[in-house]
């Protein structure tokens with residue numbers, strides 16, 4: 001009986017250690033409301049760009065849904081209080097996403113660049129401005145959204161493992177086969193290990 005490294009006690013200890021450290025790392029990474037406040041009114045050093053776009057996408061979906069009634073009232077609002085009232089009366093399901101940002105929303109709607117023609121453009125402008133949740137300026141939030149949406153997402157198109165072949169080749173496989181002699185056949189030894 002051969003002893004595989006992952007069965008050894010030392011290895012188990014190492015895995016436990018990694019799990020433990022991983023947990024404390026995650027705990028540190030979490031941004032608590034307190035740490036948000038501690039930073040004060042200044043601009044935060046770092047904002048997760050994917051969160052900004054994620055929030056903006058969420059706003060796009062829900063605002064499309066509520067816009068027929070909510071939109072005209074938001075556009076007519078002259079104070080944060082009017083925004084809050086409009087949201088509570090015409091978009092009760094999403095008060096949590098909008099009410100805390102009533103002042104910000106009013107500023108965004110009164111931005112000289114706010115589109116006046118199509119409601120879709122208005123929803124997109126408002127959503128992308130709100131994506132940063134006030135952590136960044138509405139303008140920066142729109143920039144982040146635009147940049148992230150045009151970013152090309154790369155994917156792994158080939159995944160190979162390291163092989164040693166009886167022909168003498170050592171290195172990455174190609175489509176699971178030896179790059180020198182082309183064999184894809186496993187030795188008796190490997191096959192018996194895999195069926196264990």
Ligand SMILES: [Zn+2]
Pocket residue numbers: 165166167168169178179180181182183
């Ligand atoms: Zn070979």
